[in-house]
Amino acid sequence: xxxxxxxLYKILADVEKPARYCGGEWNTPDMTKPRKADxxxxxxxxxxxxxxxxxxxxxxxxxxSDKDFVAERCFAPAADFAQKLKEDxxxxxxxxxxxxxxxxxxxxxxxxxxxxxxxxxxxxxxxxIPFYAAERGDEYPILLAGGPCAVxxxxxxxxxDIIVCGxxxxxxxxxxxxxxxxxxxxxxxxxILKRVKGVEGAYVPSxxxxxxxxxxxxxxxxENAPYPEKPLVPNIEAVHDRATLELYRGCxxxxxxxxxxxxxxxxxxxxxxxxxxxGKNMIENAGFGEMSLCSLSTxxxxxxxxxxxxxxPYCERKRVNLALPSLRISSFKSDMARHSRKSxxxxxxxxxxxxxxxxxxxxxxxxxxxxxxxxxxxxxxxxKLYFMLGLPTETDEDIAGIxxxxxxxxxxxxLKRHKRGLNISxxxxxxxxxxxxxxxxxxxxxxxxxxxKQNYLRSLLREIKGVSFSWHGAETSVLEAALARxxxxxxxxxxxxxxxxxxxxxxxxxxxxxxxxxAFADCGLTMQEYTRERxxxxxxxxxFIDTGVSKTYLLKERxxxxxxxxxxxxxxxxxGCGALKLGRCTVC
Amino acid sequence: MLVLKxxxxxxxxxxxxxxxxxxxxxxxxxxxxxxxxxxxxxPHALVFFSSPLAVGVASIAEYLAVDTDMxxxxxxxxxxxxxxxxxxxxxxxxCGKNPNLQGKITAADYVFDxxxxxxxxxxxxxxxxxxxxxxxxxxxxxxxxxxxxxxxxALRLASGNTSLRPDRILSELGKRLRTNLAxxxxxxxxxxxxxxxxxEDVDEYLKRV
Numbered sequence: 025x026x027x028x029x030x031x032l033y034k035i036l037a038d039v040e041k042p043a044r045y046c047g048g049e050w051n052t053p054d055m056t057k058p059r060k061a062d063x064x065x066x067x068x069x070x071x072x073x074x075x076x077x078x079x080x081x082x083x084x085x086x087x088x089s090d091k092d093f094v095a096e097r098c099f100a101p102a103a104d105f106a107q108k109l110k111e112d113x114x115x116x117x118x119x120x121x122x123x124x125x126x127x128x129x130x131x132x133x134x135x136x137x138x139x140x141x142x143x144x145x146x147x148x149x150x151x152x153i154p155f156y157a158a159e160r161g162d163e164y165p166i167l168l169a170g171g172p173c174a175v176x177x178x179x180x181x182x183x184x185d186i187i188v189c190g191x192x193x194x195x196x197x198x199x200x201x202x203x204x205x206x207x208x209x210x211x212x213x214x215x216i217l218k219r220v221k222g223v224e225g226a227y228v229p230s231x232x233x234x235x236x237x238x239x240x241x242x243x244x245x246x247e248n249a250p251y252p253e254k255p256l257v258p259n260i261e262a263v264h265d266r267a268t269l270e271l272y273r274g275c276x277x278x279x280x281x282x283x284x285x286x287x288x289x290x291x292x293x294x295x296x297x298x299x300x301x302x303g304k305n306m307i308e309n310a311g312f313g314e315m316s317l318c319s320l321s322t323x324x325x326x327x328x329x330x331x332x333x334x335x336x337p338y339c340e341r342k343r344v345n346l347a348l349p350s351l352r353i354s355s356f357k358s359d360m361a362r363h364s365r366k367s368x369x370x371x372x373x374x375x376x377x378x379x380x381x382x383x384x385x386x387x388x389x390x391x392x393x394x395x396x397x398x399x400x401x402x403x404x405x406x407x408k409l410y411f412m413l414g415l416p417t418e419t420d421e422d423i424a425g426i427x428x429x430x431x432x433x434x435x436x437x438x439l440k441r442h443k444r445g446l447n448i449s450x451x452x453x454x455x456x457x458x459x460x461x462x463x464x465x466x467x468x469x470x471x472x473x474x475x476x477k478q479n480y481l482r483s484l485l486r487e488i489k490g491v492s493f494s495w496h497g498a499e500t501s502v503l504e505a506a507l508a509r510x511x512x513x514x515x516x517x518x519x520x521x522x523x524x525x526x527x528x529x530x531x532x533x534x535x536x537x538x539x540x541x542x543a544f545a546d547c548g549l550t551m552q553e554y555t556r557e558r559x560x561x562x563x564x565x566x567x568f569i570d571t572g573v574s575k576t577y578l579l580k581e582r583x584x585x586x587x588x589x590x591x592x593x594x595x596x597x598x599x600g601c602g603a604l605k606l607g608r609c610t611v612c
Numbered sequence: 613m614l615v616l617k618x619x620x621x622x623x624x625x626x627x628x629x630x631x632x633x634x635x636x637x638x639x640x641x642x643x644x645x646x647x648x649x650x651x652x653x654x655p656h657a658l659v660f661f662s663s664p665l666a667v668g669v670a671s672i673a674e675y676l677a678v679d680t681d682m683x684x685x686x687x688x689x690x691x692x693x694x695x696x697x698x699x700x701x702x703x704x705x706x707c708g709k710n711p712n713l714q715g716k717i718t719a720a721d722y723v724f725d726x727x728x729x730x731x732x733x734x735x736x737x738x739x740x741x742x743x744x745x746x747x748x749x750x751x752x753x754x755x756x757x758x759x760x761x762x763x764x765x766a767l768r769l770a771s772g773n774t775s776l777r778p779d780r781i782l783s784e785l786g787k788r789l790r791t792n793l794a795x796x797x798x799x800x801x802x803x804x805x806x807x808x809x810x811x812e813d814v815d816e817y818l819k820r821v
Contacts, residue, residue, distance in 0.1 A: 036626055042668065046626050048623030257638060259623075311638030311640070313641065
């Protein structure tokens with residue numbers, strides 16, 4: 025332990041939730057082993073958010089399990105702690121050994137959401153590290169980024185030396201080996217970056233040439249891919265404070281708005297036996313009181329029944345609550361819900377009418393909604409429904425369809441039960457045209473139109489008793505869309521917004537819309553330039569990434585959407601998206 | 613009913629009491645300790661704590677009562693294999709019934725380093741914020757005793773239903789010295805149950821109930 029420990033302890037007493045900053049969690053790996061290089065995982069959000077991130081837990085485990093490397097963690101500190109650091113002239117430190125970030129060989133940022141971009145700069149600022157890769161010499165760590173936002177890394181490309189496009193389990197280790205060897209040889213940063221450029225999934229912005237492709241990194245042997253069987257147990261309550269068991273990667277549904285559904289192809293399932301083994305090990309090693317089965321559409325997992333047969337009795341014996349989120353209505357099984365506590369069910373029809381669900385390829389039919397009658401029969405009194413507003417071709421009739429669904433469910437409920445009354449919670453996000461989806465060329469509804477749609481739906485839902493309505497802010501949705509389809513110039517916008525006080529943009533109370541609009545204006549840009557409809561001939565900033573799914577396929581899907589025609593689930597037969605070239609799809 | 617006496621120090625002293633409750637249920641699960649549960653819609657493990665410790669204050673005298681049929685030696689061993697050393701158990705006691713420590717404890721000893729040679733605690737006033745308002749309180753009746761040897765200051769303070777937080781004393785002393793005394797330097801060293809006109813160390817109390 026270095027001399028920062030005592031200094032840190034002195035300020036912890038004056039900050040809120042000090043356990044965010046002191047580390048020492050159960051299952052922390054050995055931090056004293058000899059190493060060729062060390063890496064600090066930086067998560068640009070608060071501890072309780074970051075500790076819920078499965079990606080960070082997986083990669084942290086992968087690196088610490090390697091004999092040559094050590095990984096530590098650092099999360100974006102809350103304002104009170106950041107203020108104390110500045111007052112005491114302390115740099116941002118890692119949790120495990122309280123080491124300044126700038127003393128690591130590599131800093132790896134996990135960027136899962138566009139509204140975290142300013143927090144990357146916030147952390148670098150507190151760490152005393154220049155923002156732009158071009159401004160950092162060999163004396164600084166090599167900065168790596170990864171995570172879901174690497175689908176379009178251009179807005180933050182100038183800040184990083186390397187960006188991992190795709191899955192990091194193998195790519196991170198390969199890159200770390202090259203960096204460690206390079207440092208041992210006395211190679212310069214630019215020489216090391218040249219060597220890294222050949223690694224699958226590695227995008228080196230400073231060396232990238234027009235026309236070059238970066239092939240997304242994919243774990244081919246998902247069955248045996250590393251998984252954190254000894255997950256860190258958070259010091260304070262994390263937002264997802266439980267053992268998370270990933271059943272499969274990818275999704276067979278093909279919802280046309282869903283970036284994850286296309287990005288994580290090919291679909292790779294883990295066997296029920298392996299999943300059960302991992303799940304049990306996590307409970308034995310961490311002691312969590314809850315286990316969630318996690319994947320993009322858990323209900324579609326092909327060995328779900330077998331997995332339940334193993335896990336349900338195990339969880340009952342260990343008094344562990346088995347949670348099943350992210351279910352599709354079409355795959356709802358009352359058997360499954362029967363074994364959970366009857367608190368609340370969550371479903372995502374996404375659109376109010378069959379027509380619009382066909383456009384977005386959300387294969388839920390009105391008849392399937394009737395499946396929920398079974399849930400009411402076995403004791404559920406509360407249901408959460410997720411929808412999206414502003415989808416391509418949406419009309420007011422589609423919005424009214426959301427209210428109709430609520431009425432239909434209430435009717436079903438009273439046919440089965442008459443006691444407490446059904447609580448329906450409707451949550452509406454705003455459609456954001458995301459890169460690497462069939463809707464990547466779409467225009468986003470204007471700010472005014474979004475507000476009108478939200479108000480219209482609110483007025484309809486207000487008339488139905490027992491329905492609560494929450495919606496995603498129009499401002500943050502516009503910004504998210506602008507950044508999601510952003511280009512290289514946006515690094516200046518992000519820096520400007522940060523200088524104007526923007527950080528923790530995902531937090532409603534901290535979001536500074538004015539700072540962002542001014543930042544775009546100061547750089548001679550508007551958000552509308554990024555939320556407009558794109559021509560299919562236009563070269564898009566993320567076109568250089570080969571995700572496996574061809575552009576032709578995305579265009580074909582878009583056209584089918586306009587014709588209100590659905591595409592079958594990949595489990596019913598291969599649709600030929602192209603992702604097979606990156607690895608075997610285990611369901612088609 | 614078994615009672616574990618455990619420490620809470622270093623990084624762990626920054627874990628709040630509420631978070632500690634969550635940790636203990638996980639510790640008992642991963643240690644595979646067969647704890648008895650309450651009945652009802654939301655069954656909970658039958659474990660009982662001594663009074664909450666202020667966040668940031670260390671302790672070598674915390675107590676956790678566990679309703680289990682396991683023997684004390686095995687509980688001690690399994691518990692210690694499932695916790696970081698900063699929450700290690702140091703002793704176990706076997707009791708016939710729940711000792712209700714939270715209700716019975718009336719005082720606790722704290723020690724910390726101080727540059728003061730002598731501290732006059734008569735009429736000692738502290739100032740703190742409560743619900744947005746500044747409160748000035750004479751706490752001399754909640755200070756049951758003090759010693760000062762070699763710069764190491766020991767206080768016996770009210771604890772339990774009527775309590776005095778040691779961090780508030782430290783903060784007041786810091787103001788007088790015009791320095792910021794670190795909260796993490798305070799350590800709770802013993803807890804007491806009230807007797808007729810005196811105090812009985814919880815360790816002794818647990819041996820006889």
